Amino acid sequence: MLILEYEYVIKPRFSDTDSYGVMHHSSYFKWFEExxxxxxxxxxxxxxxxxxxxKLKFPIVECNCRFKESVIYDDVVKIDLKFLLGKSAKITFEYKAINLRINRICAVGKxxxxFLDENNRICLNIPKILSERLNDIVEFEE
Structure with missing residues (x-):
């Protein structure tokens, strides 16, 4: 299995909050997407x-998020992302949202x-265009 890691930092926007001034649960999925x-x-x-x-589509077929701590406007959140790719033609992303103000995990998601090709057909193997990109980064074998 290939695992790549990435960090993304976001400062929640006012529009991310609910009427209580707390980040709305749907905001986490937007942050994961970003x-x-x-x-x-x-x-x-x-x-x-x-x-x-x-050229290639990879629509979501499953998603979830567990909320652990509240985030408020003006907090800064780091998303620790893991990209997981095995032998099957699917990608899994795992996310850990960390509130940097209090240094605690606020949400965990997946x-x-x-994969769909340009004609919206399901790909049964990892698309060549992706495996080529991965070979440029690491030694990747299907």
Whole structure:
């Protein structure tokens, strides 16, 4: 199994809060998506055609999040992201959101993605374009 790690820091926006001034639970999924997007740009070197789904899509087929601590407006949150890729044609991302003000884990989440080609057909193997990108980063064998 290939595991790559990435850190993404976010300062919650006012629009992320609920009426109590606490980060709304849906905000965590937005933050996870932002971290995943930046990981794909910075680490996997995905260009615009890969990021917008013109060459390859990897939709979410499963997601979850466990909330442990509240985050308030003005806190700073670090997302520790793990990219996991095994032999099957799916990607798993694991997330750990850490409130840097109190240095405690505020949420733990996961998303699982499958691959679709440019014609929206399910890929049964890891797409060549991804395995080539991974070979540029680490020695990767399917």
């Amino acid at each position: 971290a995943r997007f930046e990981f794909s740009k910075e680490v996997l070197k995905f260009d615009e055609d890969l990021l917008n789904g013109k 998303t699982v993605h499958m």
